[in-house]
Amino acid sequence: QVQLVESGGGLVQAGGSLRLSCVASRRTFRSYTMGWFRQAPGKEREFVAAITWSGGRTYFADSVKGRFTISRENAKNTVYLQMNSLKPEDTAVYYCATSSRGLSGDNRLYESWGQGTQVTVSS
Numbered sequence: 001q002v003q004l005v006e007s008g009g010g011l012v013q014a015g016g017s018l019r020l021s022c023v024a025s026r027r028t029f030r031s032y033t034m035g036w037f038r039q040a041p042g043k044e045r046e047f048v049a050a051i052t053w054s055g056g057r058t059y060f061a062d063s064v065k066g067r068f069t070i071s072r073e074n075a076k077n078t079v080y081l082q083m084n085s086l087k088p089e090d091t092a093v094y095y096c097a098t099s100s101r102g103l104s105g106d107n108r109l110y111e112s113w114g115q116g117t118q119v120t121v122s123s
């Protein structure tokens with residue numbers, strides 16, 4: 001398994017921005033599809049964004065399309081989630097995860113997960 005550590009969460013006002021980072025422990029990181037998911041209190045974990053191993057293709061949930069971007073630096077074993085125009089409904093714990101499958105929003109296809117980073121958006 002791959003160890004993943006997220007960072008960059010915090011408290012921000014609505015309309016603000018945050019950039020989350022996720023660092024992987026293994027160099028084989030570069031062979032994985034990477035995904036970001038989030039879970040709000042009392043809700044199920046939901047897909048946010050994913051990126052292929054090369055960074056050539058990305059996939060977003062409709063709720064974040066046009067506001068969030070995902071990117072990766074394989075040389076640094078790191079994937080990023082840039083979040084702009086944040087809304088209170090974006091408040092959640094954000095998790096990164098690895099998948100040896102193709103681009104997908106299905107969390108059952110992701111094998112390794114980080115511990116998460118809290119994002120709170122105030123109105």
